[in-house]
Amino acid sequence: MIKGVVALSALLAVLACGSGNPCGDGCHGQFSITVFAAASLQPPFDTIAARLRALGTTATFNYAGTQVLTAQLTQGAQADVFASADTAHMKTLEDAGLVDGTPQVFAHNKLEIVVAKGNPKGIHGLADLARTGLVVVLADPSVPAGKYAQQALQKAGVTVHPASLELQVTGVLSKVALGEADAGIVYVSDIVTSGKVDGVGIPDDQNVIADYPIASLKSAHQGARIFVNFVLSTDGQTILKAAGFEGV
Amino acid sequence: MRRAKTPAAIGILAALGLLLFLLPLAGLIVRAPWSQAFGELADPTTTTALGLSIFCSLTATGFALLLGIPLAMILARTRGTLRNVLRALTTLPMVLPPVVGGVALLLAFGRRGLVGSLLYQAFGIQIPFTTAAAVMAETFVAMPFLVIAVEAGLLSLDHRYEEAARSLGAGYWRVFTRVTLPLLRPAIFSGAVLCWARALGEFGATITFAGNFPGRTQTVPIAVYLALETKPEAAITLSLILLVVSVAILIGMRDRWLGAL
Numbered sequence: 471m472i473k474g475v476v477a478l479s480a481l482l483a484v485l486a487c488g489s490g491n492p493c494g495d496g497c498h499g500q501f502s503i504t505v506f507a508a509a510s511l512q513p514p515f516d517t518i519a520a521r522l523r524a525l526g527t528t529a530t531f532n533y534a535g536t537q538v539l540t541a542q543l544t545q546g547a548q549a550d551v552f553a554s555a556d557t558a559h560m561k562t563l564e565d566a567g568l569v570d571g572t573p574q575v576f577a578h579n580k581l582e583i584v585v586a587k588g589n590p591k592g593i594h595g596l597a598d599l600a601r602t603g604l605v606v607v608l609a610d611p612s613v614p615a616g617k618y619a620q621q622a623l624q625k626a627g628v629t630v631h632p633a634s635l636e637l638q639v640t641g642v643l644s645k646v647a648l649g650e651a652d653a654g655i656v657y658v659s660d661i662v663t664s665g666k667v668d669g670v671g672i673p674d675d676q677n678v679i680a681d682y683p684i685a686s687l688k689s690a691h692q693g694a695r696i697f698v699n700f701v702l703s704t705d706g707q708t709i710l711k712a713a714g715f716e717g718v
Numbered sequence: 719m720r721r722a723k724t725p726a727a728i729g730i731l732a733a734l735g736l737l738l739f740l741l742p743l744a745g746l747i748v749r750a751p752w753s754q755a756f757g758e759l760a761d762p763t764t765t766t767a768l769g770l771s772i773f774c775s776l777t778a779t780g781f782a783l784l785l786g787i788p789l790a791m792i793l794a795r796t797r798g799t800l801r802n803v804l805r806a807l808t809t810l811p812m813v814l815p816p817v818v819g820g821v822a823l824l825l826a827f828g829r830r831g832l833v834g835s836l837l838y839q840a841f842g843i844q845i846p847f848t849t850a851a852a853v854m855a856e857t858f859v860a861m862p863f864l865v866i867a868v869e870a871g872l873l874s875l876d877h878r879y880e881e882a883a884r885s886l887g888a889g890y891w892r893v894f895t896r897v898t899l900p901l902l903r904p905a906i907f908s909g910a911v912l913c914w915a916r917a918l919g920e921f922g923a924t925i926t927f928a929g930n931f932p933g934r935t936q937t938v939p940i941a942v943y944l945a946l947e948t949k950p951e952a953a954i955t956l957s958l959i960l961l962v963v964s965v966a967i968l969i970g971m972r973d974r975w976l977g978a979l
Binding site for chain 1: 928930940943944
């Protein structure tokens with residue numbers, strides 16, 4: 471029942487976008503909403519925001535590690551939409567009674583090894599990350615990307631001695647992009663949108679699939695659903711795929 | 719002479735300003751898990767971060783003293799445009815967002831940085847991700863506090879004592895160590911304490927330049943940030959420790975503060 475309603479409203483949003491009017495006949499004026507989104511979502515969400523702005527909805531973002539956003543929200547931060555890099559943190563917010571309706575997974579992401587352009591250190595798999603003299607940076611295990619990286623390394627039976635446990639996945643990416651680290655583990659989407667680094671694939675049997683759920687929050691303004699529906703719409707999914715995510 | 723009565727509006731605004739400081743502190747104290755506080759203090763993550771923070775902040779203060787006092791002396795002696803430029807450069811880290819400072823440090827001392835690339839190629843030394851990087855980040859951010867305080871002390875110094883010592887035959891270093899430094903002691907002390915407190919609280923430049931690894935670069939502020947979600951009690955306890963330290967410093971400095979500035 472709820473699924474049907476959501477699907478219908480997603481459909482309506484798509485139709486509305488097509489006609490250039492995001493809210494149909496029932497609403498007037500502009501919407502302004504605040505979106506708390508996992509740091510890895512910045513590239514596609516910025517694109518989505520640009521599209522929505524043209525349609526009258528202004529989205530302001532707070533991008534950070536999912537664990538930070540969760541802490542901010544449970545401590546009472548005001549937001550309309552929460553997009554998490556894992557289901558565990560969304561569950562924390564659901565348990566805290568902050569989520570409106572049922573969160574929906576809107577994208578998947580896989581892990582990849584990030585290396586400098588041209589892969590100068592010749593890294594071909596997770597096992598190479600254990601090499602001595604290699605500066606490897608991971609996300610902290612309290613960050614979803616760090617937790618996934620730990621799982622992937624466990625599956626591969628590899629022990630890595632990281633130089634740093636960054637507070638968000640973008641920290642890993644920038645340390646490699648700046649040349650301070652030789653390798654790290656990030657999301658495929660991070661590498662696709664960065665352009666300054668190369669990715670080395672991780673085989674499926676070692677990889678971890680990250681589920682990204684999105685939900686509007688109890689305190690949400692009217693525009694929240696427009697954002698969520700757009701993310702789930704065909705247009706939204708196309709933008710996410712262009713940014714390296716896997717659609718749903 | 720009777721002073722004009724202060725309008726109520728000023729009193730109200732002042733009270734609001736004070737509340738802005740006090741309410742977050744009250745929040746920390748009210749929410750503190752007092753029963754668990756000692757348990758958290760025994761947690762290896764807490765003690766490691768605390769030990770590292772104390773080591774890094776004291777070392778940073780040491781470097782700030784070593785480099786900052788001469789810098790303040792040069793500043794106090796120059797005049798005109800040069801002085802303005804030097805002063806602006808020295809105080810830049812005070813107004814720069816610390817994360818920007820961290821990026822700047824990476825671009826200078828990182829493996830591909832201006833100086834860092836030479837170090838890496840010649841000796842294979844990489845500064846980022848080491849305790850040395852955490853100390854450098856803290857020194858970068860905190861040293862201006864010392865320089866400003868010492869410079870103010872130098873400007874208000876009565877130079878007749880130094881002249882008297884010189885006329886009695888004392889050489890430069892003898893005058894410096896026996897006359898100038900003792901006269902500057904209050905300014906150096908208050909500057910060093912401010913510098914140390916700033917170094918202790920450093921976050922942005924450290925995480926950007928030195929990263930985060932327990933026992934190596936994970937200082938208390940970074941541990942607080944990480945613990946906030948996984949172990950809020952630990953985060954609050956660590957915050958309280960930093961708070962107690964800061965308050966102790968401010969109370970201890972009450973008299974010296976005014977003397978130096």
